[in-house]
Amino acid sequence: MKRNEETSQQQLSSVSPSCVSPGSLTDAPCAESTSCVEENTDMEVKQVTLYKRSVDVKQHKKDGVLTSEIAGSGLSHLGISGNGRHYVYCVLSLPNHNLRDVSVLCNYVHLQKLELPHNKIKDLSCVSHMPYLVILNVSHNEISTFFEFQPPKNLTEVNLSHNCITKMKDLAAYFALTKLDLDYNSLSEICGLQQCCRLRHLSLAHNKISRISGLDGLPLAHLCLRGNQLERIEGLEHLKNLQSLDLSQNRITSLSGLQNLHLVGFINLEKNLVAEIEECKHIHNLLQLRDLNLLGNPMEEQPDYRLAVIFLLQHLTVLDQEKVTAEEKVSAVNEYDPPLEVVAARDHMTHLVYELMQPQVLYDSTLPSADSPYPMLVLTGPQCCGKRELAHRLCQELSEYFAYGTCHTTRSPYFGEEDGIDYYFVSEEDFQTMIHMGKFVQTMKYGGHNYGLTRDAIEDVARKGLGCCVHMELEGVFSLKMSCFQPRYILLIPTQVGKYTDHLKSRGLYSEAQIDFAVSRIELYANTNKQRPGFFDNVIPSDDWEEAYQTLRQVVREYLLLEEPEDRQNNRTSLDNLSTALHQQPEEKPSSPLSMSGMGAHVSPSTTALNPSEPSYRSHFSRIQAELSPQKSLVELASIKKREQLVREAIVGKRPGVYSQLFNSSAQTAPSSLNNRDPGTHYDQDSRSDTSRASSALSVPSSAGASSASVELLDISVLGQTLDTLKDNMTSDQMPDAPHPGTGHLATVASPSSDRRPGSNVKPILPPIPTGRKTPVAPSPIPSPRPSSNPTVEEGAGASTEG
Numbered sequence: 121m122k123r124n125e126e127t128s129q130q131q132l133s134s135v136s137p138s139c140v141s142p143g144s145l146t147d148a149p150c151a152e153s154t155s156c157v158e159e160n161t162d163m164e165v166k167q168v169t170l171y172k173r174s175v176d177v178k179q180h181k182k183d184g185v186l187t188s189e190i191a192g193s194g195l196s197h198l199g200i201s202g203n204g205r206h207y208v209y210c211v212l213s214l215p216n217h218n219l220r221d222v223s224v225l226c227n228y229v230h231l232q233k234l235e236l237p238h239n240k241i242k243d244l245s246c247v248s249h250m251p252y253l254v255i256l257n258v259s260h261n262e263i264s265t266f267f268e269f270q271p272p273k274n275l276t277e278v279n280l281s282h283n284c285i286t287k288m289k290d291l292a293a294y295f296a297l298t299k300l301d302l303d304y305n306s307l308s309e310i311c312g313l314q315q316c317c318r319l320r321h322l323s324l325a326h327n328k329i330s331r332i333s334g335l336d337g338l339p340l341a342h343l344c345l346r347g348n349q350l351e352r353i354e355g356l357e358h359l360k361n362l363q364s365l366d367l368s369q370n371r372i373t374s375l376s377g378l379q380n381l382h383l384v385g386f387i388n389l390e391k392n393l394v395a396e397i398e399e400c401k402h403i404h405n406l407l408q409l410r411d412l413n414l415l416g417n418p419m420e421e422q423p424d425y426r427l428a429v430i431f432l433l434q435h436l437t438v439l440d441q442e443k444v445t446a447e448e449k450v451s452a453v454n455e456y457d458p459p460l461e462v463v464a465a466r467d468h469m470t471h472l473v474y475e476l477m478q479p480q481v482l483y484d485s486t487l488p489s490a491d492s493p494y495p496m497l498v499l500t501g502p503q504c505c506g507k508r509e510l511a512h513r514l515c516q517e518l519s520e521y522f523a524y525g526t527c528h529t530t531r532s533p534y535f536g537e538e539d540g541i542d543y544y545f546v547s548e549e550d551f552q553t554m555i556h557m558g559k560f561v562q563t564m565k566y567g568g569h570n571y572g573l574t575r576d577a578i579e580d581v582a583r584k585g586l587g588c589c590v591h592m593e594l595e596g597v598f599s600l601k602m603s604c605f606q607p608r609y610i611l612l613i614p615t616q617v618g619k620y621t622d623h624l625k626s627r628g629l630y631s632e633a634q635i636d637f638a639v640s641r642i643e644l645y646a647n648t649n650k651q652r653p654g655f656f657d658n659v660i661p662s663d664d665w666e667e668a669y670q671t672l673r674q675v676v677r678e679y680l681l682l683e684e685p686e687d688r689q690n691n692r693t694s695l696d697n698l699s700t701a702l703h704q705q706p707e708e709k710p711s712s713p714l715s716m717s718g719m720g721a722h723v724s725p726s727t728t729a730l731n732p733s734e735p736s737y738r739s740h741f742s743r744i745q746a747e748l749s750p751q752k753s754l755v756e757l758a759s760i761k762k763r764e765q766l767v768r769e770a771i772v773g774k775r776p777g778v779y780s781q782l783f784n785s786s787a788q789t790a791p792s793s794l795n796n797r798d799p800g801t802h803y804d805q806d807s808r809s810d811t812s813r814a815s816s817a818l819s820v821p822s823s824a825g826a827s828s829a830s831v832e833l834l835d836i837s838v839l840g841q842t843l844d845t846l847k848d849n850m851t852s853d854q855m856p857d858a859p860h861p862g863t864g865h866l867a868t869v870a871s872p873s874s875d876r877r878p879g880s881n882v883k884p885i886l887p888p889i890p891t892g893r894k895t896p897v898a899p900s901p902i903p904s905p906r907p908s909s910n911p912t913v914e915e916g917a918g919a920s921t922e923g
């Protein structure tokens with residue numbers, strides 16, 4: 121083929137140096153198959169030709185003039201000419217030939233690709249004679265004029281890098297351009313590209329550009345402005361197709377200006393002057409951004425730089441040329457925006473560890489252990505939703521069941537607040553000391569102040585034989601859920617933002633920002649309720665505190681089995697009303713006051729809008745049922761209903777003992793009186809199970825029953841009335857070990873699995889918790905002096921706390 125090329129070189133003068141007639145090419149091989157003599161002659165000719173060529177090369181290297189012979193040596197890629205009559209060379213490549221004058225190329229009209237890098241060319245006018253030229257590479261030359269040639273119609277790629285061009289000109293005639301490389305020139309302004317409507321790749325690295333301009337509307341996918349004099353990012357807003365951007369080695373201080381590049385996947389900002397990590401917020405919304413290089417910026421010096429950037433740009437897969445690992449992403453989120461579970465886990469861990477470091481605290485508690493949870497009622501909801509007032513009122517009205525658990529806080533008291541009643545007001549220092557002493561069950565920081573519930577506060581209530589009623593924010597609930605306490609959680613949620621905001625304002629205690637924060641948390645509660653069915657045992661709208669209290673009271677009385685089962689429907693309805701309202705579509709209820717995006721619905725506290733006879737109500741009802749209840753099949757529901765019925769019967773004495781096993785497996789009262797018993801005494805299982813139920817009131821984990829009323833009944837029914845009813849129904853021979861009234865009947869309740877822990881015998885006897893309702897018929901659960909004849913009670917009383 122080489123021979124063919126040479127032959128063709130000798131023949132091309134008549135048409136074009138790069139053009140050969142098909143006949144001449146096909147003939148050439150035949151000439152080679154002649155006699156030996158001819159072969160020898162041929163060899164000589166060849167040698168002469170090679171000699172001539174080497175002389176030519178030397179000559180042209182000296183004066184830099186390209187001859188057709190040398191040009192011929194750079195030709196390649198045969199193709200057929202446009203008219204189909206000739207074979208033509210499509211490519212001419214002569215890199216590094218010291219060429220200055222390439223005017224001979226005017227004859228090479230069929231060239232489609234011309235590569236003349238690393239020469240000394242100044243004049244490119246020959247290109248005007250190459251109408252078919254598609255690719256032009258004249259990098260590393262001495263060209264100072266920009267596109268000084270007639271535009272080849274299909275010229276798509278031009279490499280003019282490493283030349284001496286100082287000015288761009290209008291390239292409207294070169295509309296086919298898709299790739300333009302102008303690196304290492306002396307350009308100070310980007311211009312003339314407006315009509316290059318196919319330009320996808322533009323590189324202007326290492327010029328003298330101080331401002332990005334003239335790029336509007338270009339379909340650029342790749343833009344390189346590395347090594348210029350840019351101080352800010354501008355003029356990129358309309359580059360909607362940009363996928364990769366190189367702005368490294370400039371003097372950029374801010375990432376502002378990048379925020380609209382929604383398709384960009386790679387940004388190189390290496391060696392700039394970006395100092396603040398916060399700047400990454402400007403590119404936070406670039407969801408396609410996977411690879412970012414910020415090496416060599418001052419921000420790199422900041423502590424936790426990498427983690428902070430990863431947190432702000434969580435979709436990155438490569439940062440500073442290093443792969444972002446899944447572990448890094450998790451650490452970043454846990455560090456800067458930990459999920460509620462993580463916050464709660466940390467809080468719980470802290471208090472648990474500090475508690476375990478205090479052996480005297482460990483054995484000092486009367487509170488039950490992990491297998492015998494203590495009954496608590498937790499009212500939760502956003503700040504100032506009324507939960508504190510409702511908690512106080514509830515404890516007042518149901519004082520035979522509940523007492524208010526007073527939390528500690530580092531905030532100073534508001535007007536009218538009393539230390540020890542609303543909160544224990546302590547200094548920050550004291551609060552920290554208490555943490556280190558393992559005093560808290562949970563803590564939380566809200567509005568810059570610390571809040572915490574101590575084990576002592578719960579025990580104060582427990583000692584009275586009552587259930588502890590507390591109020592707290594959602595974080596506290598998450599934390600409490602990790603402890604062995606298994607309270608009932610009631611969410612009090614404002615559904616009318618306006619009313620709630622007014623209420624916050626009317627207190628005159630909060631700044632605008634605090635009010636906004638409190639309002640924003642409504643959604644957090646609503647989302648938690650939606651995404652975690654059963655997380656809250658009840659949800660009550662809190663817009664009208666009187667109404668809310670009535671509902672709350674009824675719900676709690678229902679828990680306590682103080683309400684007839686049919687009355688529960690009312691409670692149910694109130695919750696359903698809220699839930700229904702939460703799911704009202706705007707068109708169904710245009711005046712809905714609160715839009716909760718997380719719930720995808722609107723909230724209204726109005727119960728009148730919900731007419732149970734309406735078909736829409738019924739469909740809402742079933743939807744909400746499905747949403748709020750854990751996913752239970754019909755069979756499961758039937759089974760629960762049946763068990764519920766059996767429990768009721770057991771409670772009223774119709775079926776004593778039927779559920780003894782069930783209650784065995786649930787909570788047990790704190791003191792392990794089994795140890796106190798005479799070894800010969802027969803252990804009455806029914807009495808034990810029934811009384812243990814008392815301690816499990818309000819304490820069955822919500823996951824077991826979620827918000828389903830039926831399961832709530834199962835759990836709650838055991839508090840209060842149960843004991844009385846049983847007491848009434850059971851004869852003394854049914855309860856052979858029943859204590860005398862006034863001696864603390866629960867002190868005799870056996871807890872066979874309760875462990876005696878070291879040190880428990882040195883602690884004072886603490887009362888069982890809670891013993892249920894204090895009524896005239898039932899003996900008071902408040903601890904009465906233990907019979908001195910039963911000294912071993914002390915040993916069992918010191919059941920440990922969680923752990």
Ligand SMILES: Nc1ncnc2c1ncn2[C@@H]1O[C@H](COP(=O)(O)OP(=O)(O)OP(=O)(O)O)[C@@H](O)[C@H]1O
Pocket residue numbers: 501502503504505506507508509527528531562563564566571572573591592593594595596597
């Ligand atoms: N131990 C705790 N853990 C978590 N949150 C708590 C705790 N104690 C109190 N809180 C909550 O902290 C928030 C701020 O309490 P604070 O009493 O300062 O506010 P408030 O304006 O009086 O609101 P509220 O009327 O709801 O109590 C309230 O929502 C409160 O329920």
